[in-house]
Amino acid sequence: MVEAYLRQSPLSQLALPSRAVSEAGDAGVVMSERPFRRIVNLRGDPKSDAFLSAAKSTLGADLPLAPNSAAAGKDTSLLWLGPDEWWAISEDNTPPLADKLRDALSGQHTSVTDAGEGYTCIAVSGPKAIDTLAKGCTLDFHDSVFAPGSCAQSDMAKAAVVFHRLEGETPSFEIYVRSSFAEYLWRWIEDAAGEYGIAVTG
Amino acid sequence: MLEINCPYCGPRFETEFSYGGEAHIERPKDSENLSDEEWGEYVFMNSNTKGVFLERWVHTSGCRRWFNVARDTVSYKILAVYETGTEPPELDLRKDV
Ligand SMILES: [Zn+2]
Numbered sequence: 001m002v003e004a005y006l007r008q009s010p011l012s013q014l015a016l017p018s019r020a021v022s023e024a025g026d027a028g029v030v031m032s033e034r035p036f037r038r039i040v041n042l043r044g045d046p047k048s049d050a051f052l053s054a055a056k057s058t059l060g061a062d063l064p065l066a067p068n069s070a071a072a073g074k075d076t077s078l079l080w081l082g083p084d085e086w087w088a089i090s091e092d093n094t095p096p097l098a099d100k101l102r103d104a105l106s107g108q109h110t111s112v113t114d115a116g117e118g119y120t121c122i123a124v125s126g127p128k129a130i131d132t133l134a135k136g137c138t139l140d141f142h143d144s145v146f147a148p149g150s151c152a153q154s155d156m157a158k159a160a161v162v163f164h165r166l167e168g169e170t171p172s173f174e175i176y177v178r179s180s181f182a183e184y185l186w187r188w189i190e191d192a193a194g195e196y197g198i199a200v201t202g
Numbered sequence: 203m204l205e206i207n208c209p210y211c212g213p214r215f216e217t218e219f220s221y222g223g224e225a226h227i228e229r230p231k232d233s234e235n236l237s238d239e240e241w242g243e244y245v246f247m248n249s250n251t252k253g254v255f256l257e258r259w260v261h262t263s264g265c266r267r268w269f270n271v272a273r274d275t276v277s278y279k280i281l282a283v284y285e286t287g288t289e290p291p292e293l294d295l296r297k298d299v
Contacts, residue, residue, distance in 0.1 A: 067211055082265035083210050138215035152211070153264045154218060160263055 009035035010120050010179035011186055020202035028128030028196025031189065034121040034174065040088045040098045041081075044110035051108055058097075058104040059088055070151045070164055079151040079164055087115075087162065087176075120182045124189060125172035128196035133173065135192045139163070141171075148172075157188040206271065207283050211264045222258030224248040225270045226290075251275055256290050 011033045024030045044051040046065055055063050060074025063086055071078040076097070079087040090097050098114045105112065124132065130141040136157035139146060146152065151164045159181040166172040177185045190198060204216040230236055230244055249255075255275050260268045272282040272290055282291045 082267060085265070138217060154214070155263045 007036060009033060010182040011035070011122075014183065014186065016200055017202060019200040021199050022201070024126065024199040024201060026197065027126060027199035029124060029126040029132050029193035030129075030199050030201055031186075031193070032123045032201045033186075034123055036091075037116055037119075037121055038090050038092065038097055038114070039116035039119055039176070040101060041113040041115045042086045042088055042101060042110070043084050044105070044108065046084060048108070051105065051110060054104040054108065055101070058100050068150050068152050070149055077164065079162065081153060081162070089116075118178055119176050120179055122175045122177060122182070122186055122189065123173070124175060124193075125166075125170060126196075126199075127170060128193065129171040129173060132189060132193040132196065133163075136188060137163075157185060157192075159185050161185070204278060204280065206259060206280065208261045208264055208267075209269050209283055209285055210267055211261060214261070214264060218261060218263035219259045220262045222260055222268065225256040225258045254281060254293060258286070 016033055020032070042055065042063075044055065046052065046063070052063060059076050059078060061071050061076075061078060064071040064078055064080045067080060067083075069080050073088070075090050075092050077087075077089040079089065081087055088097060088101070096114070098112050101112045133139075133156065134141055137154055139152055139154050146163075146165055148165050148167045151162065153160070153162050155161065156163075156175060156177070159177055162176040164174045164176070166174065175185070175189075205213050206216055206219055207213045208219075227244070227248070230240065233241075236244070252275055254272055256270060256272050258268055259271050260266065268286050270284050270286060270288075270290065271280055272284075272293060273280050281293055284291060
């Protein structure tokens with residue numbers, strides 16, 4: 001685990017805080033980075049009651065079992081990644097969520113992997129967010145298909161990403177991308193969103 | 203462009219998937235005793251079907267699970283998608299060829 005004082009976001013060289021505005025105004029797309037999230041990759045058998053109940057007691061909510069669905073736990077976002085695979089995402093660093101999960105699941109046939117240091121999160125929202133994302137991804141982002149509160153793994157401008165659509169009327173997405181693709185993807189989205197007007201927020 | 207219905211994630215574009223060749227080929231059990239000819243038979247000699255072909259795909263950009271697809275190699279129409287380790291569904295082979 002990297003010590004906090006040595007940490008640099010993979011987008012630090014873009015100096016995003018210096019561009020941040022407090023009001024998005026009439027920008028069609030609002031972008032920000034949400035770095036340093038703790039991401040735990042959790043795998044286990046969804047048919048095992050022991051697994052589901054141990055995960056629930058640690059995470060504060062049932063693991064989402066429906067494909068492409070997300071749930072909100074206690075200070076945690078839970079994303080469905082596959083029939084036996086989830087992400088548990090939190091801002092909280094102490095004590096590490098992975099340790100708590102490992103303790104709760106000890107003796108069970110499961111896998112708990114800390115994955116957060118390999119990713120950053122780019123938030124894209126605003127009335128033109130969907131038009132922007134649709135330029136680089138084959139997913140159908142319409143409300144009826146990609147509803148608020150759901151998630152999907154796919155490619156965005158050929159970079160592998162995990163999308164999480166947040167609840168709310170205005171389209172709002174969190175895009176998890178590997179650190180090595182983060183600057184490329186930020187610049188790609190910013191270029192794609194240029195025609196709609198962009199605001200960067202902190 | 204194919205639209206492939208991942209049995210776990212639902213319909214996605216072909217660009218999210220990778221191809222794994224013919225399905226239901228069993229790996230030889232005592233492989234250390236195989237002759238070169240038998241290895242070659244296993245590795246290279248796949249069928250080259252005109253019509254309904256049972257093949258493997260993996261959802262690389264999504265759930266990363268392998269599964270099987272029954273696809274018509276003439277029309278490219280996908281007739282069925284089914285999980286790895288299960289038998290292919292009954293298909294009326296005449297109807298779609
Ligand atoms: Zn899938």
